[in-house]
Amino acid sequence: QVQLVESGGGFVQAGGSLRLSCAASGRPFNNYAISWFRQAPGKEREFVAVISWSGGSTYAESVKGRFTISRDNAKNTVYLQMNSLKPEDTAVYYCARAIRYRVTTTASGDFGSWGQGTQVTVSS
Numbered sequence: 156q157v158q159l160v161e162s163g164g165g166f167v168q169a170g171g172s173l174r175l176s177c178a179a180s181g182r183p184f185n186n187y188a189i190s191w192f193r194q195a196p197g198k199e200r201e202f203v204a205v206i207s208w209s210g211g212s213t214y215a216e217s218v219k220g221r222f223t224i225s226r227d228n229a230k231n232t233v234y235l236q237m238n239s240l241k242p243e244d245t246a247v248y249y250c251a252r253a254i255r256y257r258v259t260t261t262a263s264g265d266f267g268s269w270g271q272g273t274q275v276t277v278s279s
Contacts, residue, residue, distance in 0.1 A: 156181055156182060156268065157179055157180070157181040157182035157183075157184065157252050157268045158179065158180045158181045158268075159177055159178070159179050159250050159251065159252060159268055159269065159270035160177070160178045160180075160270055160271070161175060161176065161177050161248060161249065161250050161270040161271065161272060161273040162175070162176050162178070162273060163175040163176050163273060164247075164248060164273030164274045164275045165274075165275070165276070166276045166278065167240055167275075167276070167277055167278070168277070168278050169240060169241055169242055169277055169278065169279050170239060170240065171240050171277070172236070172237060172238045172239075172240065173237045173240065173275060174234055174235065174236050174237070175191070175234065175235040175237065175248055175250075175273060175275075176232055176233075176234055177189065177191070177232060177233040177234070177235075177250030177270060178230075178231060178232050179231040179232070179233075179252065180231065182252075182268075184228065184231045184252070185208065185228045186208045186256055186257055187208055187252050187253045187256065187257070188205055188206065188207050188208060188252075188253040188257075188258065188259040188260065189205070189206055189226060189233040189250060189251070189252055189253070190202065190203070190204065190205035190206075190250065190251050190253070190260075190261070190266055191203040191204045191205070191224065191233075191235045191248055191249070191250055191251075192248070192249045192250075192251060192263060192266075193244075193246035193247065193248045193249070193275075194246055194247050194249070194272075195243075195245060195246040195247075198246075200249070200263055201215065202215050202261045202262075202263065203215055203218055203222065203235070203248070204218065204222055204224040204235060205224070205259060205260070205261055206224045206225065206226050206233060207257075207259040208257050208259070210226065211259065212224050212225075213259070213261060217243075218237075218244075221237065221238050221239045221240075222235060222236065222237050222238070223235070223236040223238075224236075233250060235248070235250075237275070240275075240277045241277060242277050242278065242279045243277075244275060244277050245275060245276050245277050246274075246275060247272040247273065247274050247275075248272060248273050248274075248275055249269055249270055249271075249272045250269075250270045251263070251266035251267075251268060251269045251270070252266060252267065252268040253265055253266055253267075254266065254267040
């Protein structure tokens with residue numbers, strides 16, 4: 156079982172930036188897609204971004220052009236750089252590792268290892 160630990164969340168004003176980190180340990184990391192999801196109070200968990208094992212990325216429309224996902228396989232870490240933050244970005248952000256080897260997906264059910272989440276709060 157891979158363990159994922161998110162960090163980097165916090166409180167920021169609208170228009171500000173944060174960088175989230177997702178550090179992995181345990182099972183292999185390099186050949187699996189890693190995603191970020193978020194869940195706001197009273198809402199369903201939603202897809203934010205995913206990075207494939209080879210470095211390709213896909214974003215939700217709501218964050219495209221503002222967020223950037225990247226990975227450093229040497230450090231077993233995935234990052235989410237969040238710029239131009241909006242109050243509607245307020246949520247708990249989770250990273251997750253795909254279940255299947257070298258398969259990239261945006262469906263939460265295809266991710267089997269989840270971190271504990273990190274809170275991001277954006278004030279207006």
